[in-house]
Amino acid sequence: MTATPPVPNRLTGSFDEDVAPLRAELHRYAVSLTRNSPDAEDLVQDTMLKAFKAYGRLQPETFLKAWLFTIMRNTWFSTCRSAKLRPEVLLADMTDVDHRPAVADGHTCSSAEDELLRDEMDPELMTALTGLSEEMRATVFHVVVGDMLCRDAAELLGVSTNTVLTRMHRSRHALRRALTKIDGAAGQVPRRAA
Numbered sequence: 001m002t003a004t005p006p007v008p009n010r011l012t013g014s015f016d017e018d019v020a021p022l023r024a025e026l027h028r029y030a031v032s033l034t035r036n037s038p039d040a041e042d043l044v045q046d047t048m049l050k051a052f053k054a055y056g057r058l059q060p061e062t063f064l065k066a067w068l069f070t071i072m073r074n075t076w077f078s079t080c081r082s083a084k085l086r087p088e089v090l091l092a093d094m095t096d097v098d099h100r101p102a103v104a105d106g107h108t109c110s111s112a113e114d115e116l117l118r119d120e121m122d123p124e125l126m127t128a129l130t131g132l133s134e135e136m137r138a139t140v141f142h143v144v145v146g147d148m149l150c151r152d153a154a155e156l157l158g159v160s161t162n163t164v165l166t167r168m169h170r171s172r173h174a175l176r177r178a179l180t181k182i183d184g185a186a187g188q189v190p191r192r193a194a
Contacts, residue, residue, distance in 0.1 A: 015055045
């Protein structure tokens with residue numbers, strides 16, 4: 001009797017066996033969300049804890065990678081929301097006179113996709129990407145930057161595969177138009193984009 005190899009990223013048995021091959025990807029995704037390693041490590045730990053608690057309730061056909069990424073993304077968004085509700089205390093703003101912390105106003109948590117794209121992209125491409133809707137930018141991020149299959153990105157984003165394919169098609173055309181416009185305004189010969 002020949003044993004069939006397990007389907008990648010599907011449930012095979014123990015939590016450690018199933019999650020171990022995905023830890024590096026989870027850490028990279030956490031760094032892309034948090035933009036610093038200590039917070040990324042905390043986010044990975046929080047994600048692992050939540051995933052471990054819910055692991056026994058998963059169906060065998062669950063796509064583990066998408067499930068873990070969804071937990072991580074939702075955990076990060078919850079962290080950002082609570083940070084907006086709770087003012088940030090800056091140690092540098094503490095006064096020696098009364099030893100009470102000053103509160104920083106305007107603490108925001110920008111989209112992780114936007115931050116990663118802003119740090120890693122050509123300025124012209126970044127300008128073109130800002131013209132896309134947030135849904136389209138998130139789709140481009142997961143498919144292009146995150147190197148996910150469209151069906152995996154669809155599961156992660158909670159939409160159909162056809163929706164991801166449509167968003168990618170529209171994003172490519174929008175980026176092509178925007179880059180042609182940017183190149184034309186700069187007096188350059190328009191280049192083929194996306």
